[in-house]
Amino acid sequence: MTTPFGTRLRRAMDQHGPLCVGIDPHRALVEAWGLPYDVSGLERFALTCVEAFAGRVAAAKPQSAFFEVFGSRGVAVLERVLAELHEAGTLTILDAKRGDIGSTMAGYAAAYLGSEAVSPADALTVSPFLGYGSLRPAVDVAAQNGRGLFVLALTSNPEGASVQHAVAGGRSVAASVVEGATVDNSLARERGELGSIGLVIGATVGDAVARLGLDLVTAATPVLAPGLGAQGGTAAALEEVFGAARPQVLASSSREVLQTGPDATRLGDAARRVAEELRP
Numbered sequence: 001m002t003t004p005f006g007t008r009l010r011r012a013m014d015q016h017g018p019l020c021v022g023i024d025p026h027r028a029l030v031e032a033w034g035l036p037y038d039v040s041g042l043e044r045f046a047l048t049c050v051e052a053f054a055g056r057v058a059a060a061k062p063q064s065a066f067f068e069v070f071g072s073r074g075v076a077v078l079e080r081v082l083a084e085l086h087e088a089g090t091l092t093i094l095d096a097k098r099g100d101i102g103s104t105m106a107g108y109a110a111a112y113l114g115s116e117a118v119s120p121a122d123a124l125t126v127s128p129f130l131g132y133g134s135l136r137p138a139v140d141v142a143a144q145n146g147r148g149l150f151v152l153a154l155t156s157n158p159e160g161a162s163v164q165h166a167v168a169g170g171r172s173v174a175a176s177v178v179e180g181a182t183v184d185n186s187l188a189r190e191r192g193e194l195g196s197i198g199l200v201i202g203a204t205v206g207d208a209v210a211r212l213g214l215d216l217v218t219a220a221t222p223v224l225a226p227g228l229g230a231q232g233g234t235a236a237a238l239e240e241v242f243g244a245a246r247p248q249v250l251a252s253s254s255r256e257v258l259q260t261g262p263d264a265t266r267l268g269d270a271a272r273r274v275a276e277e278l279r280p
C-alpha cells in the first residue's frame with residue numbers, strides 16, 4: 001500500500017526541517033541571475049533550483065504560473081522539475097490553486113494526482129471557494145494514490161480576509177474549510193498521524209487563527225504557511241500565528257531563498273539555513 005502523503009510529509013519535515021522552498025521564476029529573479037527571460041533561462045533557473053534543493057529540503061513548491069507564462073514549453077520544464085525532484089526523493093507541492101465544480105475538479109485531480117498523471121505532484125494547492133464539497137474528487141484521488149492537497153483557508157495576502165473571515169451560517173468561511181479538512185483527516189488522526197488534506201494559512205495572518213477559533217491540532221492537518229521573507233513573515237511570527245499547531249506547519253519561502261542564487265551551492269546552503277532556523 002502507498003504511504004499516505006501526510007505520513008511522508010511528517011518524515012520529511014523531521015529529517016530536513018519544516019521548510020518548503022518555492023520555485024518561482026519571476027522575471028526579475030531570472031534576470032538577476034544573469035539569465036535571459038525566455039524558455040532557456042526558465043529551464044536553467046528551474047534546474048539550478050532542483051540541483052540546489054533536491055535531497056536537502058522537506059519539499060519544493062513550483063509555482064505553476066511562472067512556467068505557464070511560456071506556454072507548452074514552459075509546462076514541459078515544469079514537468080521535468082517535478083519528475084527530477086521526485087526522482088531525488090524530495091516532496092513536490094504544485095502551487096496551481098485549482099478549483100472548479102466537482103466534475104471538472106475530477107479532471108484536475110486526474111491531471112496532477114491521478115495514477116496515470118503525466119506529471120504528478122505529491123500534493124496540489126486547491127481553492128475551496130466553490131464550496132469545500134466541490135473538492136471531493138481531488139480528496140478521493142489523492143487518498144487513492146498516497147498524495148495530498150493543500151486547501152486555501154487563510155491566505156497570506158491582505159485581500160483574503162474579506163472573503164475568508166466572512167461569516168455564513170454562524171461560522172467564518174475559513175472555519176468551514178478547516179472543518180472539511182478535519183473530517184477528511186479523521187482516519188489519520190485516529191492513527192495519531194498527520195493527515196493528507198492540508199491547509200494553506202499564511203505566516204502573515206497575525207492572530208486570525210486564534211480569533212476565528214480554528215482548532216488545527218484537532219484537525220490533524222498539515223499547514224502550508226507561505227509569506228516568509230518577502231511578504232514579511234518571520235520564524236518568530238510562526239509561533240504567534242500557530243501556537244500549539246506549530247509542529248504541523250511547513251513554512252514556505254520563495255523569493256527570500258531564490259535571491260541568493262544563481263550559485264546552486266549558495267542557494268542550497270541558504271535553504272538549509274532557513275530550514276534549521278524554522279525547527280520548532
Ligand SMILES: O=c1ccn([C@@H]2O[C@H](COP(=O)(O)O)[C@@H](O)[C@H]2O)c(=O)[nH]1
Pocket residue numbers: 022024063095154155156157200201202226227228229230231252253254255256
Ligand atoms: O496564501 C498564499 C498562497 C500561496 N502563495 C504562494 O507562495 C509563494 C510566495 O512567494 P514569496 O516569494 O515567498 O512571497 C508564491 O508562489 C505565492 O503564489 C502565497 O504567497 N500566499
